[in-house]
Amino acid sequence: MSGFSNRPLARAEAKVMGRLDLTKRLVALLRHEEAVVGGIGNTNFDLWAAGRRPQNFYMLGSMGLAVPIAMGVALAQPQRRVVALEGDGSILMQLGCLATAANLKQGNLLIVVMDNGSYQITGGQATATGLGADIVAIARGAGLAQSAWAADEAHFEEMVGQALAEPGPWLIGVRIDMQKPVIQTERDPAQIRDRFMRGLGVKPAWG
Amino acid sequence: MADQDKDAAAWPDALYELLRARGVTQFAYVPDAGHKVLINRSLADPDAHSVALTTEEEGVALLAGADLGGGRGVLLMQSSGVGNCINMLSLTRGGRFPLLTLVSMRGEFGEGNPWQFPMGQATPKVLEAMGVIVLRADQPEEVIPTVSAALTMVFQSGEAVAVLLGQRLIGAKQF
Numbered sequence: 204m205s206g207f208s209n210r211p212l213a214r215a216e217a218k219v220m221g222r223l224d225l226t227k228r229l230v231a232l233l234r235h236e237e238a239v240v241g242g243i244g245n246t247n248f249d250l251w252a253a254g255r256r257p258q259n260f261y262m263l264g265s266m267g268l269a270v271p272i273a274m275g276v277a278l279a280q281p282q283r284r285v286v287a288l289e290g291d292g293s294i295l296m297q298l299g300c301l302a303t304a305a306n307l308k309q310g311n312l313l314i315v316v317m318d319n320g321s322y323q324i325t326g327g328q329a330t331a332t333g334l335g336a337d338i339v340a341i342a343r344g345a346g347l348a349q350s351a352w353a354a355d356e357a358h359f360e361e362m363v364g365q366a367l368a369e370p371g372p373w374l375i376g377v378r379i380d381m382q383k384p385v386i387q388t389e390r391d392p393a394q395i396r397d398r399f400m401r402g403l404g405v406k407p408a409w410g
Numbered sequence: 411m412a413d414q415d416k417d418a419a420a421w422p423d424a425l426y427e428l429l430r431a432r433g434v435t436q437f438a439y440v441p442d443a444g445h446k447v448l449i450n451r452s453l454a455d456p457d458a459h460s461v462a463l464t465t466e467e468e469g470v471a472l473l474a475g476a477d478l479g480g481g482r483g484v485l486l487m488q489s490s491g492v493g494n495c496i497n498m499l500s501l502t503r504g505g506r507f508p509l510l511t512l513v514s515m516r517g518e519f520g521e522g523n524p525w526q527f528p529m530g531q532a533t534p535k536v537l538e539a540m541g542v543i544v545l546r547a548d549q550p551e552e553v554i555p556t557v558s559a560a561l562t563m564v565f566q567s568g569e570a571v572a573v574l575l576g577q578r579l580i581g582a583k584q585f
Contacts, residue, residue, distance in 0.1 A: 275475020299464025
């Protein structure tokens with residue numbers, strides 16, 4: 204059965220999983236210098252904790268921009284898979300980008316939305332997803348037909364594998380826990396930009 | 411007068427060709443009549459990406475991504491859309507991203523809609539407050555030299571530059 208079937212799980216049926224564990228599982232499946240854009244807060248802290256890949260870009264502020272940044276990278280780098288990691292609070296702030304992504308029909312784009320139903324970093328206030336909004340249903344409604352919730356860890360890995368191999372755009376929703384981040388990303392956005400560009404080879408390597 | 415009309419009709423096509431000649435391939439926009447030619451040219455150009463945004467701040471991020479991937483883009487918006495971008499310009503400044511935006515003006519010379527004045531009048535101030543250099547063209551003959559200068563400032567020097575296309579140039583709206 205395809206991981207992105209036309210009868211996806213509802214949000215309530217998806218298993219609540221470990222955020223850092225899922226991030227590590229995602230990174231372990233990257234074998235072709237795929238670019239990853241981590242959204243602000245815990246999604247990028249965990250991406251940082253999962254290894255300092257030079258093809259990672261870490262957002263430090265301005266909620267909701269991971270997906271449009273990833274779309275720009277994906278347009279400029281059509282041969283490379285590009286992954287956007289975003290939290291529920293952030294994606295809710297920029298839902299229009301799901302329609303833009305659907306309209307652009309970027310075959311090399313994978314969006315992963317990590318949803319714990321709360322603005323965890325500001326004290327755990329409920330987001331709209333915690334009150335009933337379903338990001339996968341919203342994404343499908345926006346035109347991203349290849350959108351689904353991950354039922355569990357194995358299903359997540361199956362879908363990531365498919366999304367890295369077959370034409371997208373793809374969106375995977377994962378329900379995640381409320382664990383605290385184990386480390387925070389270094390706070391130097393200009394250096395993060397520079398490293399990423401050298402990691403992609405659009406700037407020459409040092410030395 | 412005939413020559414002026416001819417120039418007025420010619421600058422948008424010359425502007426598109428300038429942007430393409432300087433390596434711009436991503437045209438991101440929330441539509442405005444002042445950008446109609448650029449948008450239509452990008453839609454018809456097989457070597458350009460024409461990206462219809464849902465909101466202007468999406469374009470600030472998209473063009474940051476273009477830069478990260480080694481590409482060049484331009485954000486086309488109306489002055490009312492500048493207000494939607496303010497917090498997102500933190501990304502531009504913090505990461506020292508190049509940013510080129512062409513802003514068709516409302517709420518100034520000859521404006522007929524009172525709603526447009528607050529954002530139109532605030533546009534250069536809020537852009538400058540967020541570290542964006544503001545240039546301006548009000549006559550057809552100013553457009554190409556001004557945008558050409560902006561292209562150098564953005565893609566050679568890495569600055570964020572907005573070129574305001576004034577209502578003297580693009581025409582004042584009555585609605």
